[in-house]
Amino acid sequence: MPPSEPVSERRGAAAQTCAEERKGFGVRGRADAAKAPRVPKYLELKEWLLRGVLEGRFCAGSALPSENELAQTFQVSRITVRQALDLLRATGLVTSHQGKGYFVRGISALQDLGRLQGFGEMMEPLGIATRSEVLSAAMVEAPAQVARALNVKRGEEVVKIERLRIAAGVTMSVDLSYFPLDVGRPLLALDLQRVDVFKLIETDLKIEIGFADITMSVVEADVELCADLPLKPGAPVIHIERLTHAMDGRPIDFENLYAPAGSHRFKARIPRW
Numbered sequence: 001m002p003p004s005e006p007v008s009e010r011r012g013a014a015a016q017t018c019a020e021e022r023k024g025f026g027v028r029g030r031a032d033a034a035k036a037p038r039v040p041k042y043l044e045l046k047e048w049l050l051r052g053v054l055e056g057r058f059c060a061g062s063a064l065p066s067e068n069e070l071a072q073t074f075q076v077s078r079i080t081v082r083q084a085l086d087l088l089r090a091t092g093l094v095t096s097h098q099g100k101g102y103f104v105r106g107i108s109a110l111q112d113l114g115r116l117q118g119f120g121e122m123m124e125p126l127g128i129a130t131r132s133e134v135l136s137a138a139m140v141e142a143p144a145q146v147a148r149a150l151n152v153k154r155g156e157e158v159v160k161i162e163r164l165r166i167a168a169g170v171t172m173s174v175d176l177s178y179f180p181l182d183v184g185r186p187l188l189a190l191d192l193q194r195v196d197v198f199k200l201i202e203t204d205l206k207i208e209i210g211f212a213d214i215t216m217s218v219v220e221a222d223v224e225l226c227a228d229l230p231l232k233p234g235a236p237v238i239h240i241e242r243l244t245h246a247m248d249g250r251p252i253d254f255e256n257l258y259a260p261a262g263s264h265r266f267k268a269r270i271p272r273w
Contacts, residue, residue, distance in 0.1 A: 041076050042083035049084060053093050053104055064094065064102040107170050113268035116212050116244070118196030119165045132193050133164040139181070146178045149243050149254040159184020161192065164228055173259035174228050183207065183252045197253065210247035216240050218261070225258055236261040
């Protein structure tokens with residue numbers, strides 16, 4: 001939601017940022033320019049604006065510089081500016097309002113419910129770097145719900161991995177995952193901070209993932225969640241329960257994901273019949 005100050009003031013601040021940051025726009029050393037093909041100006045401008053959003057120079061809710069300001073500052077045509085802004089809007093990081101301009105949205109992960117994706121795969125089209133902070137990773141006795149989901153005996157050992165999923169420095173979710181020992185134990189020795197678990201399972205463990213059963217609900221944030229997420233107690237939280245199966249139908253990953261309500265969006269194509 002845009003802040004309450006006038007649009008002109010917010011845009012003025014953005015224009016100042018625009019002028020201050022112009023120095024590095026489109027500048028290459030002669031050696032670099034000779035080696036690399038020329039990048040169209042609208043792509044350069046789009047990437048510059050994208051970096052400004054991800055690095056916090058243009059904050060969520062603030063207005064981007066106007067088309068005229070961008071055209072004058074970077075000495076490009078308004079058509080070039082519109083091409084850049086249209087590409088930026090396609091990422092979902094900005095939105096436009098007729099007669100008011102372009103405004104920065106909060107970073108959000110767009111999950112296609114018709115396709116099984118890891119967090120990094122969801123954010124990759126936006127050009128946003130992702131990583132995980134592993135809070136805990138150990139072998140534990142399976143609680144009753146986990147035992148039922150993974151089809152193991154209650155109390156049997158499983159691997160529990162708890163992570164924060166982070167995009168552009170913003171904590172997007174808390175993920176609590178359980179794996180059967182033959183899947184989870186090898187994962188403990190792999191790069192859980194920089195690589196999606198799905199990718200590790202498929203490339204390192206050579207297990208082909210088949211499908212997942214997903215249930216979504218909205219719950220209230222408790223004190224424990226608020227310690228890891230930028231939330232206040234009682235705030236709405238998206239809860240996603242996902243049970244992932246190998247191609248042969250065997251359950252291999254039981255996950256509970258908790259995310260701030262504005263950090264994730266979902267899309268699906270649903271037939272009428």
